[in-house]
Amino acid sequence: MRIDLDAWGWAADTIGELDHRRLKAPSVKLRGVHAGAGGDVVCTIDLRWRLPNADACLSTVEAHSLEHFLLEGFGRLLPGHFIGVGVMGCRTGFYLTLLNEGRREVIEQTLETVLYGVLGATAVPYARIEQCGHWRHHDLAAAQAVAREVLAQRAAWREIA
Numbered sequence: 001m002r003i004d005l006d007a008w009g010w011a012a013d014t015i016g017e018l019d020h021r022r023l024k025a026p027s028v029k030l031r032g033v034h035a036g037a038g039g040d041v042v043c044t045i046d047l048r049w050r051l052p053n054a055d056a057c058l059s060t061v062e063a064h065s066l067e068h069f070l071l072e073g074f075g076r077l078l079p080g081h082f083i084g085v086g087v088m089g090c091r092t093g094f095y096l097t098l099l100n101e102g103r104r105e106v107i108e109q110t111l112e113t114v115l116y117g118v119l120g121a122t123a124v125p126y127a128r129i130e131q132c133g134h135w136r137h138h139d140l141a142a143a144q145a146v147a148r149e150v151l152a153q154r155a156a157w158r159e160i161a
């Protein structure tokens with residue numbers, strides 16, 4: 001697989017670790033690209049939804065319910081590419097990991113679809129006791145409010161720093 005970050009839609013100076021005082025949110029940022037010896041490529045992406053160090057982090061229940069939606073949505077919409085998603089410990093966003101898919105447009109379109117799905121959902125996915133380690137710790141309405149907020153700023157997702 002040929003890696004052409006420019007063709008994938010990423011500006012070289014936004015990749016990797018940036019000074020968190022410069023970061024904007026909500027944004028979608030390529031963190032890193034890791035090529036294996038066999039030619040497969042693992043891409044790590046930051047979905048930053050709240051400004052760092054601005055007393056603006058997600059609540060634990062918002063982060064938890066949205067993590068479930070991202071897990072279900074990216075797995076369903078990008079089968080064969082989705083590896084995983086996790087909450088950033090600072091609760092300003094999520095880490096997304098994909099196999100052989102690093103195109104910004106595809107990732108943003110998929111995220112947009114997932115977030116519209118949150119707005120239309122009647123339940124948080126994987127929230128039964130046999131599926132989740134803290135199954136009572138979910139709030140659909142709170143997750144929908146965050147999804148609405150992130151979608152309202154869709155045009156700004158490319159403004160990383």
Ligand SMILES: [Zn+2]
Nearest residue numbers: 064132133134
């Ligand atoms: Zn859970």
